[in-house]
Amino acid sequence: MHIYKLSGRNVEVTDAMRDYVEEKLSRLDRFNDQITDARVTLTVRDVRDAARRNRVEVQLNVPHGIIRAEEHHADMYAAIDRASDVLERQLRKFKTRYLKHRHDAVPAPEPGPAEADVEAGLDDVAEFQPEIVRQKRFEMRPMSPEDAVAQMEALGHDFYVFMNMKTGICGVVYRRKDGHYGLIEPSA
Secondary structure, eight states, X not given: OOOSEEEEXXXXXXXXXXXXXXXXHHGGGGTOTTOOEEEEEEEEOOOSOGGGSEEEEEEEEETTEEEEEEEEESXXXXXXHHHHHHHHHHHHHHHHHHHHHHHTTOOOOOOOOOOOOOOOOOSOGGGOOOOOOOOOOOOOOEEOHHHHHHHHHHHTOXXXXXXXXXXXXXXXXXXXXXXXXXXXXXXX
């Protein structure tokens, strides 16, 4: 696999780092040789907790969705290792589901990356004024609610916005507190 975009925030990406990331991510090809794109962001943050100082974010685009991992560690190389392990588990699950769909002769859904990241830092609740701090746009492609749940789990999110392939209506699947899933769709 070729890394299409490797960037650093508050850190200079050295050749050694670049080689290490490429070596770790190239091992993922055995699980999904159809990775079409990869974005890796290495970040060094000034935080009190040294174990969360280095952050590695990886997003892999595959034909039928997105695989994403974010890991923190005091050592950048250890964070890269952790992210690689998370991606490996997610790709294994994703590939199993994809092959099961193909085996069951169900038409494969169109690619449909839809994700939402929620980031919040509340230092002083009394001074907190809610505001939109991140905006994200994505292309919604039709998929079944079951595929949307699989994407949500692969991304590690609590909800997932998608276009229902049967109804053509935008919907949201979400994880309920009881461990099951919910589906929200507008009424006709």
